Amino acid sequence: MTAPGDPTDPTRAHASGPDHGHGRGPDHDGPDADRRGELVAAALAGDLSSAEADEFARLRAADPTVDEELALLGGVVARTAAVADWQDVTPSEDLRRRVHAVAEPQATPGDAGAGDAGKAGDAGDAGDAALAPVTPLRRRRRLLLTGVGAAACLAVGAGLGALAVAPRDAVVEGPPGTLGAVEHLDFTGVPAGVDLDADLVAHTWGTETVLVVDGLPVGDAFSVVVVDDRGQEFSSGAFLGSEVPVDCRLNAAVLREHVAAVEVRGADGEVASAEVPAVGA
Amino acid sequence: MTATTLARPDRATRAPAPAPAPAPAPEWSPMTPPAAFDVRAAFAAHGPALLGFAVNALRDRPLAEDCVQETFLRAWRARDTFDAGRGSERTWLFTIQRHVVLDVLRARQRAPRLDEHEDALVDVPADVADPLDRLGLVEGLARLGDEQRAAVVAVHLRGLSYREHSEATGVPVATLRTRVFYGLRALRDHLDEGGTTDDRTR
Numbered sequence: 001m002t003a004p005g006d007p008t009d010p011t012r013a014h015a016s017g018p019d020h021g022h023g024r025g026p027d028h029d030g031p032d033a034d035r036r037g038e039l040v041a042a043a044l045a046g047d048l049s050s051a052e053a054d055e056f057a058r059l060r061a062a063d064p065t066v067d068e069e070l071a072l073l074g075g076v077v078a079r080t081a082a083v084a085d086w087q088d089v090t091p092s093e094d095l096r097r098r099v100h101a102v103a104e105p106q107a108t109p110g111d112a113g114a115g116d117a118g119k120a121g122d123a124g125d126a127g128d129a130a131l132a133p134v135t136p137l138r139r140r141r142r143l144l145l146t147g148v149g150a151a152a153c154l155a156v157g158a159g160l161g162a163l164a165v166a167p168r169d170a171v172v173e174g175p176p177g178t179l180g181a182v183e184h185l186d187f188t189g190v191p192a193g194v195d196l197d198a199d200l201v202a203h204t205w206g207t208e209t210v211l212v213v214d215g216l217p218v219g220d221a222f223s224v225v226v227v228d229d230r231g232q233e234f235s236s237g238a239f240l241g242s243e244v245p246v247d248c249r250l251n252a253a254v255l256r257e258h259v260a261a262v263e264v265r266g267a268d269g270e271v272a273s274a275e276v277p278a279v280g281a
Numbered sequence: 282m283t284a285t286t287l288a289r290p291d292r293a294t295r296a297p298a299p300a301p302a303p304a305p306a307p308e309w310s311p312m313t314p315p316a317a318f319d320v321r322a323a324f325a326a327h328g329p330a331l332l333g334f335a336v337n338a339l340r341d342r343p344l345a346e347d348c349v350q351e352t353f354l355r356a357w358r359a360r361d362t363f364d365a366g367r368g369s370e371r372t373w374l375f376t377i378q379r380h381v382v383l384d385v386l387r388a389r390q391r392a393p394r395l396d397e398h399e400d401a402l403v404d405v406p407a408d409v410a411d412p413l414d415r416l417g418l419v420e421g422l423a424r425l426g427d428e429q430r431a432a433v434v435a436v437h438l439r440g441l442s443y444r445e446h447s448e449a450t451g452v453p454v455a456t457l458r459t460r461v462f463y464g465l466r467a468l469r470d471h472l473d474e475g476g477t478t479d480d481r482t483r
Contacts, residue, residue: 037462038455044465045436047443047458073465076472077437082415086422086434089336091328095346099328102354103320182388184380197380199387210387212413245413 036063040070044077177202177256177279182210185262185274195245196264196272202256209236209250209262216241220266226252227261229278236262318360318370320353327371331378334423338382338416348385352378371424379420386416421471429464432457437465 039056042048048056060066174181185198194215201208209224216222224236237250252259257279263271331352335345355377356363363373422430435446436457443454450457 034459038458041458041462041465042443045443045461072469073462076465076469079414079418079472080433080437080468083337083418083422083438085438086430087333087336087340088431089329089332089342089345091324091332091349092346095332095349096324096328098346098350099324099353100321102350102357182384184384195376197383199384212383247413 036066040066040073043070044073175279176277179204183276185209185276187264187272187274189272191272194272198262198274200256200259200262200276203251206251206253207236207256207259209252210248211239211250211264212245212247213239213264214245216246218243222267223265224250224252225263225265225271226254226259227263228254228258229260230258231260317363317365318356320357323356323370323374324353327374330371330423331374334375334378334420335382337423338419339385344385348378348381351381355381375420375424379416382416417472418468421468424471425464425467429460429467432460433464433468436461 036059039048039052039059042052043056056066176183179202181202183200183202185200187196187198190196195213197212199210201210207226209226211224213222218241220241221238222241223238226234226236228234232254234252234254236252237248239246239248239250259276260278261273261275263273265271328349331349332345335348336342339345339348352374356374359377363370422433425433431450432446435441435449436443441449443457446452446457447454
């Protein structure tokens with residue numbers, strides 16, 4: 001398999017990203033570009049022979065964009081340490097069947113999988129979205145890693161004997177309003193260029209909104225307001241637009257069963273809004 | 282707010298929410314375009330990459346498969362909003378799956394662990410410094426072609442030399458270097474754009 005941007009792909013027209021055609025940085029095409037790329041890749045891995053090192057030095061002297069690209073790609077290489085390793089996978093026949101079933105209105109639970117995701121898939125219609133269970137991801141029961149258990153125990157200072165703890169998988173699922181369950185929000189009015197992902201979590205003390213938002217004007221203030229079923233507004237907090245994705249959790253003193261909508265407001269009061277399914281609907 | 286203006290949706294004070302009106306079935310006509318979203322074709326084209334994203338983001342194969350199913354479920358429900366003129370189907374699906382994976386990661390983060398010695402629920406610190414950064418990298422790697430990703434993984438994640446990887450695969454060193462170069466470029470583009478690559482619309 002070749003991908004767009006792969007020079008080994010005979011259909012390649014231009015060096016670019018994985019599935020798009022607007023690779024940025026210096027434009028270099030043709031055999032010289034490939035040799036340039038080879039040398040940059042080898043330099044990033046410390047793989048240049050002495051002859052190649054000389055060639056690369058001449059290239060850098062003649063083309064100042066080489067150093068620029070070396071620095072940019074070096075930053076990417078440094079960040080890949082966060083991934084550690086990669087597992088290659090192939091979809092199972094069971095997954096293929098379950099995915100195909102989402103487009104079949106008459107699918108049975110067995111067709112779409114045994115879990116909640118399969119049950120949601122039975123609806124098979126956009127109009128049923130509001131009725132979907134929250135966190136509709138089947139969570140198979142398994143013990144958490146010992147290391148995670150150890151970390152949990154260190155958090156409360158339980159001592160050395162804490163390593164014997166067998167923590168339990170406690171991901172909460174259930175219909176809207178289930179305490180602790182993560183309920184996805186679909187916002188309307190989100191402008192182009194803004195990526196807004198949000199969830200709602202019901203608590204005994206109120207309602208938590210979890211936001212990841214990117215693309216809002218940097219430095220501008222935005223507030224999050226929870227609106228109840230009588231139109232009363234409850235402040236949930238505020239954040240600033242940032243150059244990087246904003247990941248924040250905000251709380252409002254209103255119980256989930258009374259929540260009707262969540263709004264994100266800019267300084268001028270305009271909003272993006274998400275309607276929230278009524279509890280028990 | 283200036284550069285980005287958020288539209289104010291109509292919102293009336295809400296009584297108990299009425300059930301959403303079912304979407305009217307589109308009437309067929311000779312001008313009806315072909316279905317914009319074909320689940321089977323989309324899964325065949327993008328399913329392996331989406332599963333790779335989920336498995337490597339979550340390190341839990343069964344849960345990752347659930348995420349892929351959920352991604353296609355959400356895509357199917359939102360199929361009427363997909364506009365191929367505003368972004369590729371692959372980009373659209375990856376964007377949906379990013380949100381699904383984020384939901385799962387959040388659920389994990391907030392899942393209380395029972396300390397049996399103390400018989401109390403305890404908070405668990407996140408096990409990585411910046412989950413979003415790692416998620417962006419994993420997504421970027423998943424979106425690479427198989428050959429580019431294999432070369433990047435071998436050299437920069439597993440620490441093989443180009444010579445070692447060449448001997449293992451039979452692919453010339455020069456080709457492997459070129460694959461890594463363009464793979465890293467694509468990853469850089471993906472990360473520079475907030476992990477959304479050419480997500481112009483979603």
